[in-house]
Amino acid sequence: MSIQLHTKDLAVGYRIKRRDVLIIDHLNVQLMAGKLVCFMGPNGVGKSTLLRTLCGVQRPLRGGVFIQDKAIESIQKDVLARKISVVLTDPVYIGNITVRELVSFGRYPYTGWNMNFSPEDARIIDRAIKETQLQPIADTKLAELSDGQRQKALIARALCQDTDIIILDEPTAHLDLNNRVEIINLLKHLSRQTGKAIVMATHELDLALQTADELWIVGFDKKLQVGFPEDLVLNGKVDHVFQLKGFDLRTGHLEKRKSKRNVSLTGESEGHYLLWTKNALERNGYGIDPENDFTIETMVTSDKAYWKINEGVTLDSLEKLIQYLDQL
């Protein structure tokens, strides 16, 4: 596994009237080929500033960014464009070009002034469109796209730039769950298939925990925590940074309210029926206690599920079960 990018004692921030505003200090991170890194932190903590520094748009206050062991500021702009591609939060206000044209912009670092594409370029453009599954709308104008399709087109453009490193700043913001999952899966798949090093700033903690190879977490203490996602959850670093109020990430539950009643769950059925029954009960304030005499049995037949209370009443949906319990 090769290191595509690393930083040496990097301090990022900006300079206002000769005064340095330090945002994140003492950064020593590495980006490995084939890994997806999710970069998380509360709003205003400087995620975008760090990403801008990593891709060379902004100068660091101290320390350095190295692309494959070369200092980033010593790399020519057009050469750098073949090493790092980006998807930014800047709104892209072009309506009347096609998806294919937008994606083809990614080949510009490889073409002359008159933008003639070689057969190789055309092949890479087609591949980027295919990998993002944009073929059906490849010749559609951007103005006619949904937010999700537009975001995928921007990702395809970055892919088409064919760089070892891709940096994305909140690519899933403003998207619905389907699109978020699709885009994160796409990035995961790309890092695996193409060996690209991908960093993505995101607020999707749940999705990040399920897909990221590595988490970068930064809080208002200006320190970046790097680690394996599950390790960071278990040692409390994630909770510390996000100060998740009333949510226990380790158990995955909102803070325990006082239970209305404790019940015990039985049933030999498949795991996920039990899981969601538990979820419905807990969400509505019922505690689970295997020792309790009040039993709820989950029964699953071939196509339907039933819930039997104290060997008596049988209900056929969780909604009815909760309503019944609430009336007791």
Added chain:
Amino acid sequence: MQKSFPYTKWTFQLGILLPTLVIILLILDVSLGSVNIPLLQIVKALLGAETDKVSWQNIIWEFRMPKAFTAILAGATLAVSGLQMQTLFRNPLAGPYVLGISSGASLGVALVVLASYSLGSIFNTSLLGDWIVVLAASTGSGVVLMAVLALSLKVKDSMTLLIIGLMFGSLAGAIVSVLQFFSEAQQLQIYLIWTFGSLGGLDWNELYLLAVLCGLGLLIAFYLSKPLNTLLMGESYAQSMGINVKKVRILIVVSTSLMAGSVTAFCGPIAFIGLAVPHLTRILFNTANHKVLIPAVALSGMIIMLTCDIVSQLPGSQYILPINAITSLIGAPVVIWVILSKGGIKTSFSR
């Protein structure tokens, strides 16, 4: 798969139609005027053959052709300048004059014409007057442009540049107002006539100079098609695609200055073309890709300017109406009609 993108079949059809239209309008423009010359003789003269009357040849080659060529140059360059400004500032209201070029030229002309009581007589009588006005206009726009250029080296983003350009415009306008307040009626008239704009004042020598300056500006614009495309996505994206945004910004200012500056110096301020032609062309070609747009906008600019020139000389009459008024007079309704019927201009600048 569409292999020839960004060119479509429609692009190729227009690519034949528009140049043909330019040639037809050029012939039509040359054939109209206060002296009636048969069409056949016009074509003969244009092909270099002898016409029945020597005076006809004279009229065509010394008066009408320079004017038509000026229209072609002014149309193409003002339109391309406008396109560059709209893309650089990502603003549909930008035009070639947002950097203060016309304000600078007006100030130069106003200073020379209005502030110099004693020179008044020169302007009416001699050819020298023409050259002084051209010189004043180009010096004025040159000074403003140098200032804008110097500032564009310093400013971080294009929006600051836009505001500075607008401020220069206001400043120059205010000084011109003060000068007007203190000047004589005769001087005011000379100044006003300059602001009407005129395509007819150039002889071949001036035309060669204009052609060289405009040609240089157009070449730079063609060379900038790629950076202009990336600028559509914003400056950060452009930079991430290996574009040196600062250098490109300066080249755009230089190209616009060469084109809009020289046209304004020789023809006076010509409104509307630079703002409207890029929009009409984007709608006609249905693209924002500069590889298509730059030649397309240049051709459309020629067509619209030639049309305006034809209208301005009121067939059969002695009068030539001010071109600056005509461009807006026939242009504005056309633009309103097109944007209302074709779903608006905003697709190029928003989602």
